[in-house]
Amino acid sequence: MSLYYQDGQTVLHHGDAATVLATLPDESADCIVTSPPYFGLRDYGVDGQIGAETTPAEFVAALVAVFREARRVLANDGTLWLNLGDSYAGSGGNGQTNRRTQGKAPTNRRNRTGASENGGLPPRSLMGIPWQVARALQEDGWILRQEIIWAKPNGLPSNAPGRFESRHEHVFLFAKSWPYWFSPDARKTGHSDVWSYPTESLPGAHVAVMPPALAERCVSAGCKPNGIVLDPFSGSGTTGYAAAKRDRRYIGIDLNAEYLDLSLRTRLAQPALTFGDTA
DSSP, rough: OOOOEHHHHHEESSSHHHHHTTTEEEETTTEEEEOOOTTTTTBBOOOTOOOOSSSSSHHHHHHHHHHHHHHHEEEEEEEEEEEOOBBBBTTTTTSSOSSOOOOSOOOOSOOOOTTTTTTTTTTBBOOOOOHHHHHHHHHHEEEEEEEEEOTTTTTOOOOOSSSOOOEEEEEEEEEESSSOOTTTGGGGOOSSSEEOOOOBBBSSSSBBOOOOOHHHHHHHHHSSSTEEEESSTTTHHHHHHHHHHHTTTEEEEOOHHHHHHHHHHHHGGOOOOOOOOOO
16 A cells, blocks of 8 residues: 555555555545646656656546546546646747756756657647647546636746747646536636636745645635545645645645655645644
8 A cells, every 4th residue: 555644634645646546445535636747847756757758648648547547536526626737849848847846956858859759749839738638538538617727927937939928827627427516605706717826936845836725726616525635646735735724634646755755844734734643
């Protein structure tokens, strides 16, 4: 078993997301809020990492496999909130700052210049990775309910020639089945599908991690009271922090034990959160 840490609020697992999910019981989570590594942008130094695939098609297939297993673990009335950013072909990334590296600057996974590796796209083409993933998850049985735009007012400037700066990412809302649980109070925070949240830094560790306020909004809208929130790519534990603030329990999975340790030192050790003894 992959159990890494456990208390009355949080359970953390160390291992490959799909492999760990396969060990979890059916319908044991009420909501999934997650942000997987983006395609080809960073090398996190761990074998088997998602995002290190050779082609976009391989990346999409890897995520479909993870979320197929996650769908089994999700309650029938549960939702999946999936944050993804895009990548450019042949540019070695999209100029966004690494979301998960610890202590030192990340390295680009590759400088993709071959059209075959880029899914047939010429260099410098925007790949449309988020929508490729969304469409593939639809075809695998997920109900795609909404595309939400996360607008980043303090997004990092880019010197890429011939285009405007990128100041948004996608958050897709998926349902396992219809009907599903959706907070009756969620729409009171605004009816718009454009959410503006500044990026936030985590000193000494991550840069431009998912804002806790964004994760908290997903949790409050998509997870029933006293429910369990799952993140198969736990990283710095932002989703776990949001779950605890909203009085939900949390299950986190990460391939890199350093990130699990980091989350326990930072996001999951905030003064507002109270944990029991470790097991």
